[in-house]
Amino acid sequence: MAEVYDFKSKRLLACERFVANARSLPIFASKNDFNFESLSWNVAQLVSAGRARNACIAFKSLKSPLGTKKKPMAQPFGDAVKAAVAEKLWATRDAPNGVSAYRDIARAGQYLFRVMEEDQLNGDITALTIDHLTRAIPSHLAQDTQTTIAYGLRTLARIWAEAGIAPQLEDWEFDRIPSAKESRLENVKARRNLTHDEVCAIAEAFHRAKTPYEQVITSVLALLCCAPSRMEEALILPEQVEIVERPGEYDVPAEQSFHKDNRFRFGLRWWPSKGGPPMIKFVPAEMVPVAIEALSRLRTHTATARELAKWMDKNPGVMPLPCALSHVRDCGEITTAEILQLFERDVQRYKKFRPFRRLRNGVYDFFSVEDWWRAQRPNGWPILSERSGVKYSNALLVFNRYQLGNWATDPTQIEMLTEKQIGAALSPNPGQPSIFERLGVRLPDGSFPRITTHQIRHYLNTIAQRANVPQAHIAYWSGRKSVMQNRDYDHTDILDVVDQIMARGVHSEVAQSVPVIVSDGDGTDMDLLEASIRTNVHSTPFGFCVGNLTYEPCSRAMTCTTCTRLVCVVGNMDQTANIEADILRRRKSVENLKAMDANGRKVNPRMKAQMEAQLKHGEMLLSMMIKSENEGAVIRNSGAPGLMDFSHSVRAFESRKKRNQECLFEN
Structure with a gap:
C-alpha cells in the first residue's frame, strides 16, 4: 500500500520552529493578560508608559468586525506575525518601547495579509516577494502613515529573513517619498555620519572623565570607536572580554581570509545582533591602548554590582541584607525606619509601604518585603542575554540600581546599562546636561556635540569604505551576514x-x-x-x-x-x-x-x-x-x-x- 507523506519545505519548517520558539517565551506567563492564541494582546506590563489609552495589540485581519466576529489572519502567516511581535517584545524587555512600536509591526502584517488575499496565497508566508511588501503600503494614506507601515514591514522582513522563513525579503527597503522641504538630490541619510571634530570630542571627553558616571559613559563610547558595533552588542559583553592579540585567520571564514596586516593584529570578542555569528572583531593597533583602558575603567566601576550578583546566584530568592539589619530575617519583622535604611529613597517611589503587609503600627512583615524585592529583579534574571549566554554575575556593564542616576543607590538590586541611559547622556535635556556639557567639551564653533552611538558605527564603516577594504571584510567586521547591507553605511565624502x-x-x-x-x-x-x-x-x-x-x-x-x-x-x-x-x-x-x-x-x-x-x-x-x-x-x-x-x-x-x-x- 502506498504511503502519503506531508512534504514541508525548509522555509515552512523554519516558520514552525520560529513560532514554536515564540510560544515558549516567558512573556506568555500566567501573570500577563494574554496568551499566544489570542487575537488581542494587552502588553501593558511589557511596554513603557506613554500617552496611549490602552496597550492592546490586535492581530485580526483588516476591516473584520470587532468582538466575537473578528477574523484572524490565515495560518501560518498569522502566527508568524504574532511570533515576530513576541520576539520584539522579548528582545526589548530591558529597555521597552511604547506600545505603538510593537503595534506598528502587527498593523504592517495586517496590510501585508490583505495583499496576500488579493493574490490568493492563503497565508503561505514562504511565497512572499518584495513586490508584496511594496504593494502593502497604501498609496491613499498620509505620508507619515506610509512611513510607519513601511518601518513595520521592514522589521517583519528582517526578522523572517533571519529566521530562514523568507530570506528573499532581507534587502527590501521602502523608497520614501521626499517631503516638500526635502530635495530628491540631497541624500539626507548619507549625511548622518560623525565629523572629524566630533570624533576628537569623544576622545577629549574620554581623557577628561573623572567621576564614575563620566568614565562609564565615555568608556562605552571608546569601545564603540574600536570596532563597528551596535549599542545592544556592547551591552551584553561579558566581564572577561579582552583584547586578543593575533587572533589569526581561524576567526575569519575561509572565503574571507584577511591579508597579514598589522592594523588588524588585535580583536575584541562580540556577539553580533544583525545575523552574524559570535566572532572576534578586529581592532586597529592604534586603538588597543584605548580599549584596554576603557575595559579597565568599566571593570572597576562595576565590580561591586558583580559581587552582589554572584552572591544572589549562590543564594537564589534571598534578599541581601546589611550586617546592621541581619536580625530582621530571624524575627520576621521590619520597622519603618529599617525599611528606609534598607531601600533609602527607592521605596517611596512604590507608593510608600502599600505592597508590604503591616503587622502593627510602624512594623511590617519582612517576608512580604522580600516578596516585593523578588518582583523588582530584572527581567530574565539571572540571565542578562540569551544571545551571548552572559549572566548578570559575569556581565561587564551591570550596576547597583540607580548607581548612575540621581536616586540613592539601592544596594539590594542589580540593573544593566541601557541604551536609554546612553542616549540621555548624549542628548541634553532640561536639568540634565549631556556628557559633553558636563566635561566642557565643545566643537570648534563653540557648540556642544549632539551625536548618537549608531553614528560611530557609520563612521567606522565609512573609514573602511574609503580605504577600499573588500565588501566581504567590511560585512564580517560589522557583524553582518550579507554584504548588501553595507550600502546603508557608505558615507564617502x-x-x-x-x-x-x-x-x-x-x-x-x-x-x-x-x-x-x-x-x-x-x-x-x-x-x-x-x-x-x-x-x-x-x-x-x-x-x-x-x-x-x-x-x-x-x-x-x-x-x-x-x-x-x-x-x-x-x-x-x-x-x-x-x-x-x-x-x-x-x-x-x-x-x-x-x-x-x-x-x-x-x-x-x-x-x-x-x-x-x-x-x-x-x-x-x-x-x-x-x-x-x-x-x-x-x-x-x-x-x-x-x-x-x-x-x-x-x-x-x-x-x-x-x-x-x-x-x-x-x-
Missing part, C-alpha cells in the same frame, strides 16, 4: 566634494548622454549643474571622478592621473599616497625606456614623449597635493595629457579592407 566644487565655481564637464535631473530648488543653472555633478560623481583611489561611469565604460581605469575628469581634494592622505605610488610607477617606466634607448633598442619616440609628459604632470599634481597651504582645496586635473593613441588596429582594418576590395575586383 562625495557630497562634501560636490559642495566644495560648487563653492569654488569649478564647472566640470558632464557627459551629454546623462539624463538631466531637475533640482527641487529654484531651477537656476547652478542647481542643474550641481544636480548633474551629484548624480555622476564617483569615488576613486586617486580622488573623485565626475565622468559618466553609469552609462559609459571608463577607458582609463586605474590611470586617473591622465584623465581630465579627475577631481582631487587636498588633505586626503590615502589619495595622496596613491598618486605618489602612481608617479613612482611612471618614473620607473620612463627610466626603463631611456635605458632601452641608450642600449640601442627600438623605442617609439611618440610613446616616450607622451609618458614623460604624463610623469611631469603627475609630479606637478603631487606637489600641489602635499602643500599645506592648499589644505581643503579642490584641484581639477584639467591639464592632464591624454593616453598614447596606437594605430595598430586602424592599419590592420585598412589593410583588411584593401585586401577584400582586391578580391572583389578579381572576381
Whole structure:
C-alpha cells in the first residue's frame, strides 16, 4: 500500500520552529493578560508608559468586525506575525518601547495579509516577494502613515529573513517619498555620519572623565570607536572580554581570509545582533591602548554590582541584607525606619509601604518585603542575554540600581546599562546636561556635540569604505551576514566634494548622454549643474571622478592621473599616497625606456614623449597635493595629457579592407 507523506519545505519548517520558539517565551506567563492564541494582546506590563489609552495589540485581519466576529489572519502567516511581535517584545524587555512600536509591526502584517488575499496565497508566508511588501503600503494614506507601515514591514522582513522563513525579503527597503522641504538630490541619510571634530570630542571627553558616571559613559563610547558595533552588542559583553592579540585567520571564514596586516593584529570578542555569528572583531593597533583602558575603567566601576550578583546566584530568592539589619530575617519583622535604611529613597517611589503587609503600627512583615524585592529583579534574571549566554554575575556593564542616576543607590538590586541611559547622556535635556556639557567639551564653533552611538558605527564603516577594504571584510567586521547591507553605511565624502566644487565655481564637464535631473530648488543653472555633478560623481583611489561611469565604460581605469575628469581634494592622505605610488610607477617606466634607448633598442619616440609628459604632470599634481597651504582645496586635473593613441588596429582594418576590395575586383 502506498504511503502519503506531508512534504514541508525548509522555509515552512523554519516558520514552525520560529513560532514554536515564540510560544515558549516567558512573556506568555500566567501573570500577563494574554496568551499566544489570542487575537488581542494587552502588553501593558511589557511596554513603557506613554500617552496611549490602552496597550492592546490586535492581530485580526483588516476591516473584520470587532468582538466575537473578528477574523484572524490565515495560518501560518498569522502566527508568524504574532511570533515576530513576541520576539520584539522579548528582545526589548530591558529597555521597552511604547506600545505603538510593537503595534506598528502587527498593523504592517495586517496590510501585508490583505495583499496576500488579493493574490490568493492563503497565508503561505514562504511565497512572499518584495513586490508584496511594496504593494502593502497604501498609496491613499498620509505620508507619515506610509512611513510607519513601511518601518513595520521592514522589521517583519528582517526578522523572517533571519529566521530562514523568507530570506528573499532581507534587502527590501521602502523608497520614501521626499517631503516638500526635502530635495530628491540631497541624500539626507548619507549625511548622518560623525565629523572629524566630533570624533576628537569623544576622545577629549574620554581623557577628561573623572567621576564614575563620566568614565562609564565615555568608556562605552571608546569601545564603540574600536570596532563597528551596535549599542545592544556592547551591552551584553561579558566581564572577561579582552583584547586578543593575533587572533589569526581561524576567526575569519575561509572565503574571507584577511591579508597579514598589522592594523588588524588585535580583536575584541562580540556577539553580533544583525545575523552574524559570535566572532572576534578586529581592532586597529592604534586603538588597543584605548580599549584596554576603557575595559579597565568599566571593570572597576562595576565590580561591586558583580559581587552582589554572584552572591544572589549562590543564594537564589534571598534578599541581601546589611550586617546592621541581619536580625530582621530571624524575627520576621521590619520597622519603618529599617525599611528606609534598607531601600533609602527607592521605596517611596512604590507608593510608600502599600505592597508590604503591616503587622502593627510602624512594623511590617519582612517576608512580604522580600516578596516585593523578588518582583523588582530584572527581567530574565539571572540571565542578562540569551544571545551571548552572559549572566548578570559575569556581565561587564551591570550596576547597583540607580548607581548612575540621581536616586540613592539601592544596594539590594542589580540593573544593566541601557541604551536609554546612553542616549540621555548624549542628548541634553532640561536639568540634565549631556556628557559633553558636563566635561566642557565643545566643537570648534563653540557648540556642544549632539551625536548618537549608531553614528560611530557609520563612521567606522565609512573609514573602511574609503580605504577600499573588500565588501566581504567590511560585512564580517560589522557583524553582518550579507554584504548588501553595507550600502546603508557608505558615507564617502562625495557630497562634501560636490559642495566644495560648487563653492569654488569649478564647472566640470558632464557627459551629454546623462539624463538631466531637475533640482527641487529654484531651477537656476547652478542647481542643474550641481544636480548633474551629484548624480555622476564617483569615488576613486586617486580622488573623485565626475565622468559618466553609469552609462559609459571608463577607458582609463586605474590611470586617473591622465584623465581630465579627475577631481582631487587636498588633505586626503590615502589619495595622496596613491598618486605618489602612481608617479613612482611612471618614473620607473620612463627610466626603463631611456635605458632601452641608450642600449640601442627600438623605442617609439611618440610613446616616450607622451609618458614623460604624463610623469611631469603627475609630479606637478603631487606637489600641489602635499602643500599645506592648499589644505581643503579642490584641484581639477584639467591639464592632464591624454593616453598614447596606437594605430595598430586602424592599419590592420585598412589593410583588411584593401585586401577584400582586391578580391572583389578579381572576381
